Amino acid sequence: MTHLIELYGAMLVKAIFVHLAYVLVSVAAATVVALLLGVLLSRAPRIAGLVMPVISIFQTIPGIVFIGILYLYLGMVPVTAFTALAIYAIFPILKNTYAGLLGVEEKYKEAARGCGMNARQILFKVELPLAMPTIFAGIRMSTVYTVSWAVLTAMIGLGGLGEFVYRGVSTNNSTLTVIGAVPAALMAIGLGALIDLIQKKVTPRGLQEVKN
C-alpha cells in the first residue's frame, strides 16, 4: 500500500484535481449554455420541436468518437477536453430546463400576467423558480455523466483519472485501473450528493414536495 502511494500518490492527487477541474468547468459552462438555450427554446416551442430531436441524435455519438474528431481540429490542448465534455454535458441540462419550463402550469403564468408581471419578470420570478427542481435534476445527471466521460480525455493524453484506467487496461495492470476507477466513482457519488444538498438549500419549502 505504502509502496503504491509512493509510486502513484502525487500523480493520483494531480489526476483527481485535473479530473475535477474538467468536470466542474465543463458542467458550469454547459449549465450556462443550456439554461440560455433552454429558455430560448421554451419561448419558441415550434423551433424546439425541430431542434431537440437533432440534439438528442447528436447525443448518441459515442464520446470517444467526438473527442477524437475534436482532437483532430483543436489538437492536444485542454480546450479540446473542456469543449467536448461541456457539449456532452449540455444536453441533459438543456432537456430538463426545457421540460421544466414547459411544465410550469398555465395557472401560474396566467396569475403572474394578471398581476402585471412582464415576460422577463414571469421568467425569473415564476417560471425558473418553479422549473428549478427539474433543472437541478439535469445538472446532477450531467455532472455524474461528465465524471465518467472525463475518463476519456486521457485517451488524447490530457490526463485526469482516465490515465490510470488506460494505463491499467493497456498494460493489463488491474491495480492501476482500480486506482483510476474508484476515485472517479467516489467523485460521481460525492458531486451528486453535493448537488442534492445545494438543491435542498436553495429550494423553498413550498416546492420541496416536488421530486424528480
Place this chain on the structure above:
Amino acid sequence: MIEYRNVCKNYGDRKIVKDLSFTVEDGQFAVLIGPSGCGKTTTLKMLNRLIQSDGGEILLDGKNINDINAEELRTHIGYVIQQIGLFPNMTVEQNITVVPRLLKWDKERCNKRVRELLALVDMDYDTYAKKYPNELSGGQQQRVGVLRALAAEPPVILMDEPFGALDPITRDALQDEVKNLQKRLHKTIIFVTHDMNEAIKMADVILFMSDGELLQKASPEEMLRAPANDTVREFMGKHVSQGVAGQDNIPCGEIMRKNVAKVSDTWRTLECVQLMSSREIDSLVVVDDSDRYLGVVTIEGIKARGKAGASVRNILETTVPTVRTDTLAKEAFATLDSTKARYLVVLDKDDRAVGIITRTSMSKALAYMVWGGDAV
C-alpha cells in the same frame, strides 16, 4: 366606471363576443353569468388585456385601456382565478406582496399591508405569513388569492370563477367574506360564474350572456322576477317561480290544501271525535247544508264544552282567520304570521270552505317559489 362599447372578439371565424356594450358603476358588484362558452370569461379577460379585444373599446374611468401599458394596467386591476394560482415558490407574505413589489413599494409598506390584509380575513400574521401555499387549505389559499388581488389597492378587481374549486361550505363562507370586503372597501368587482345561486347572492347587477351577447343586465331581484327571454329563464331554471311575472300575485287558492276535513253542523260530538281520530287531526271545518263555512270544531272545544251526543253547533269556534281564494298568498302569510292560528280557512266567493292553509303548506309554497320543484 367601466364601460364596454361595441366590444368584439373573434377566434378565426368564431365570434366569441359580439358587439358587447355595458357599463359597470364604481363600487358595483357585477356578475357575468351564462352557459359555458358564452364568452363571459373572454369578456372579463379583455378588461385587463389578458385577451386583446378585436373591436370596439373598453374604457376604464373614461380612458381607453388600449392606451395604457398592459402590465401597468394589470397592476391596477386585481385578478383572482379559479385555480387560485398562488406561486408555490413564495410564502403567503410574498404572494400577497407580488403586485406591491412590482410597484416598488418599500419593505416596510409591504409588510404593513400584509398585516392589514391578513387581518381582514382573520388570518393571524405570525401563523400564516411565512407559510407556503401547499401548507394551507383550499379555502385559506383562495383567501390569500383574494388578498393578493387587493394588495395594491386597485379600485377594480376581476374574479374568474374564484370559488369554483372549493367545497360548498368553504365557498359559502368565502362568498360572504368577499361580499363584505367589497362593500367595506367599496371595490368595483367583475365576477364570472356559472352558478346562479352565487350570482344572486353576490351581485348588485347580473349581466347575463349567451353566445357572445348580453341578453340582460339587471339586479338579481329583477332578473328573477322578469327574465328577458327563455334562455335566461331556462338558465335560471329553478330559481324562477312559475308565476314569473309576479311572485307577488299568487293567490291563496293556488297554495291551499284542498282536502279539508269538513262536517255538517248537524254532526254530533262523538262522530266528530271519531273522524278526527281516524284522520289524525285535531280540528274539523264545520259547514251548513249549502256548504257555507260556519266555523271549526276542535278536540279541545269538545273536551271542554261538548256533551256526548250533542250537536257541534253549540261549540263552534269562529276565531280561525279566513281568507278568500283570491286573497294574495303574501297577505295570508302575514295573517298566519301575526296571529297564533295554526291554519287559515280559505273561502270561495260563495263562502264555501274550499281549503285550508297551514304553516306547512305556506312553507312548501315559499320553497317552491324560491327553489322550484313540485308545488304543494
